[in-house]
Amino acid sequence: MMFEERYRRAYDSIKPSQELVCEVIRRAEEAKSLQGADRKSTMWETGRKRAMWAAGVLMAVLCCMVSVLPVCAAKIPAFYRVIEYLSPALADSLIPIEKSSSDQGITMEVEAVNIEGNEARIIVSVRDEEGSNLDRIHGPVDLFDSYDLSSFGSEQIVGGCSFLNYDEETGRASFEVTVLSSGRYQSDKFRFRVREILCDGSEETREIDLAALGSQADMRCVSLNGMGGIVERDDLPDSLKAISEIEDDPKQQWDVLDLMQVEDCAENDFTVTGAAYTDGALRLQICMGNVRHADRHVQPFLVDAAGEEQSCAFSVSWYEETDGQSYQFYEYYFIGEPEEIENSSVYGIFYDSGESVEGNWEVTFRVR
Amino acid sequence: MHKEDSLEEVVRRNSDMVYRLTYSLVRNRTDADDIYQEVFMRYFRKQPKFDSSEHEKAWMIRVTVNCCKNYWKSPWVKHRAAFHEAIVMQNKDLPGENGTAAASDSVTSDQDELLIETVRQLPEKYRVVIHLFYYEEMSVEEIGKVTGTKASTVRTQLTRARKMLRERLGDR
Numbered sequence: 001m002m003f004e005e006r007y008r009r010a011y012d013s014i015k016p017s018q019e020l021v022c023e024v025i026r027r028a029e030e031a032k033s034l035q036g037a038d039r040k041s042t043m044w045e046t047g048r049k050r051a052m053w054a055a056g057v058l059m060a061v062l063c064c065m066v067s068v069l070p071v072c073a074a075k076i077p078a079f080y081r082v083i084e085y086l087s088p089a090l091a092d093s094l095i096p097i098e099k100s101s102s103d104q105g106i107t108m109e110v111e112a113v114n115i116e117g118n119e120a121r122i123i124v125s126v127r128d129e130e131g132s133n134l135d136r137i138h139g140p141v142d143l144f145d146s147y148d149l150s151s152f153g154s155e156q157i158v159g160g161c162s163f164l165n166y167d168e169e170t171g172r173a174s175f176e177v178t179v180l181s182s183g184r185y186q187s188d189k190f191r192f193r194v195r196e197i198l199c200d201g202s203e204e205t206r207e208i209d210l211a212a213l214g215s216q217a218d219m220r221c222v223s224l225n226g227m228g229g230i231v232e233r234d235d236l237p238d239s240l241k242a243i244s245e246i247e248d249d250p251k252q253q254w255d256v257l258d259l260m261q262v263e264d265c266a267e268n269d270f271t272v273t274g275a276a277y278t279d280g281a282l283r284l285q286i287c288m289g290n291v292r293h294a295d296r297h298v299q300p301f302l303v304d305a306a307g308e309e310q311s312c313a314f315s316v317s318w319y320e321e322t323d324g325q326s327y328q329f330y331e332y333y334f335i336g337e338p339e340e341i342e343n344s345s346v347y348g349i350f351y352d353s354g355e356s357v358e359g360n361w362e363v364t365f366r367v368r
Numbered sequence: 369m370h371k372e373d374s375l376e377e378v379v380r381r382n383s384d385m386v387y388r389l390t391y392s393l394v395r396n397r398t399d400a401d402d403i404y405q406e407v408f409m410r411y412f413r414k415q416p417k418f419d420s421s422e423h424e425k426a427w428m429i430r431v432t433v434n435c436c437k438n439y440w441k442s443p444w445v446k447h448r449a450a451f452h453e454a455i456v457m458q459n460k461d462l463p464g465e466n467g468t469a470a471a472s473d474s475v476t477s478d479q480d481e482l483l484i485e486t487v488r489q490l491p492e493k494y495r496v497v498i499h500l501f502y503y504e505e506m507s508v509e510e511i512g513k514v515t516g517t518k519a520s521t522v523r524t525q526l527t528r529a530r531k532m533l534r535e536r537l538g539d540r
Binding site: 003004006007008009010011013014015017018020021023024025027028029031032049076077080084091092096 | 374375376378380383384387388391392401404405408409412413421439442443444445464479480481483484487498500503530533537
C-alpha cells in the first residue's frame with residue numbers, strides 16, 4: 001500500500017470525541033447569545049447616557065466571558081507558569097514525572113523534579129481525588145513538613161516547602177519542595193512521601209487593638225525554642241541586645257510579658273495575650289494555641305501616621321503547657337520612640353492552616 | 369460563501385480537519401483536545417468573514433498551526449516530550465504507549481499507530497507539510513500560502529520528510 005493511502009487510513013479514524021465537539025458547540029452558542037444580547041441592548045437604549053453605560057458594561061462582560069472561558073494552554077500546568085516567572089532557570093531544567101498517589105480523598109502528584117548534586121527540587125501538587133465529594137482542596141494548603149524523599153542511597157538531611165499556587169480550573173494546589181541529602185544523589189530511583197496535609201487554610205489581615213497599651217508590665221521568664229530578626233545587634237535597644245547573645249545558650253531563658261496565662265488562651269485560635277512599650281521597644285505577644293496538628297502564624301507590622309509600614313525587628317517563641325496540651329507563644333519586638341509607636345496602628349496577617357488530614361501518599365519514580 | 373452559517377455549522381464543518389491536524393502535530397490526545405478548543409475559541413472571539421470555503425479552511429489551518437507553535441515553544445512541553453520519548457524507547461514493544469489514540473479509542477490498528485508515531489517523531493515543520501500534503505491533499509503552493517513559507521521551502525521540507533520516513537519505516 002502506498003504511503004499516502006496508509007497515512008489517510010490511519011488518520012481517517014482520528015476524530016474529536018463527541019463530548020469535545022458538544023462542548024465547543026455549547027461555547028459557540030454561549031458566544032452567540034452574548035453577542036445577540038449585546039446588539040439588542042445597544043439598539044434599545046441608543047442615545048441615552050445610562051444606556052451607554054449599560055452597553056459598555058455588557059460589552060465588558062462579553063469580552064471577559066469570552067476571554068476567560070477555560071481555554072487552555074494545552075496541558076502546560078499552572079504551576080509551570082509560576083515557576084517560569086519566579087525562576088526561569090529552574091523551569092528550564094525540570095523533568096516531568098506526573099505520577100500520583102491517592103489516600104483520604106486526596107491525590108498527591110509528583111509533577112516534575114530537578115536533581116543536581118545533593119539538592120532535589122520537587123514540584124508536587126495535591127487535589128481532591130477524582131470522584132471525592134469531600135472538597136478538601138479548594139485553596140492554599142500546607143504539607144506541614146511531613147514529606148520526605150528517599151533516594152535508595154542518600155538520606156534526606158533538610159527540607160523546605162513553599163506554596164506555589166492554587167489553580168481553580170484544575171483544583172490543584174502546587175508546591176516546590178527542596179530537599180538536601182547527606183551526599184550527592186547517586187541512584188536514579190526516588191520515593192517521595194507525604195504524611196499530613198493541612199487543608200482549608202485561611203489568611204486574614206486585621207488590626208490589633210492596642211488601646212490598653214501600657215509602659216509597665218509584669219514579666220515572666222520562659223525557655224525559648226526559637227528566635228529571629230532582621231536588625232543588626234547595634235540597632236537594638238540595650239534591653240534587647242542580650243537577645244542576640246543567647247543563641248549559644250542551651251537554656252535560652254528570656255523575660256517576656258506576663259499579662260495573660262496560658263489557661264485563658266484559645267486552643268484552636270489566636271489569642272493576643274498582651275502588648276506593652278518597655279525599654280525602647282513595643283512588645284506584642286500572641287498565643288497560637290495548640291499547633292500539634294495545625295500551623296498558625298502571624299506576620300505583624302506597624303503602620304505610622306504617614307502610612308509607612310514597619311516590620312518587627314525581632315521575635316522569640318516558646319511553648320507553655322496546659323491540660324497536657326502544648327501551646328505556642330510568640331513575642332514580637334518593634335523598635336521606635338514612644339510617640340512614634342503611640343501614633344501607629346498595629347496590624348497582623350493571621351495565617352491559619354485549618355483541618356489536618358493524615359494519610360500516606362507515596363510515589364516512586366525514576367529520573368534518567 | 370457561508371454568510372448565513374451559524375458558529376455551530378462552522379465548527380461541525382471544520383471539526384475533523386482541525387482535530388486531525390492538531391493530533392498530527394502534538395504528542396497526545398489530551399493536548400490535541402486543548403488546542404482544538406483553543407482554535408475554535410479564537411474563531412468565536414474574532415468571527416472573521418471568509419470569501420470562500422477555501423479561505424475558511426486556510427484560516428483554520430493557519431490558526432491551528434499557530435496554536436501548535438505556541439505549544440511547542442514551552443520548555444515544559446519540550447521536556448515532557450523528551451522524557452516521554454525516553455520511556456517509549458524503553459517500552460517500544462508495548463502497544464499503546466505515549467498516549468496515542470489507540471490507547472483510548474481502539475480504532476487504529478497497530479500498523480496505523482506505528483505510522484502515526486513515526487510521523488510524529490519528525491521535526492514539527494515536517495509534520496505540518498506531511499499532513500497537509502498527504503491528508504488534506506493540498507498542493508505545495510497552497511501549503512506555502514497557509515503556513516507563510518515559500519513553495520520551494522515546502523518542497524524541500526517534503527522531500528526531506530519523505531526521506532526520513534523511508535528510513536524510519538523501512539519496508540514495514
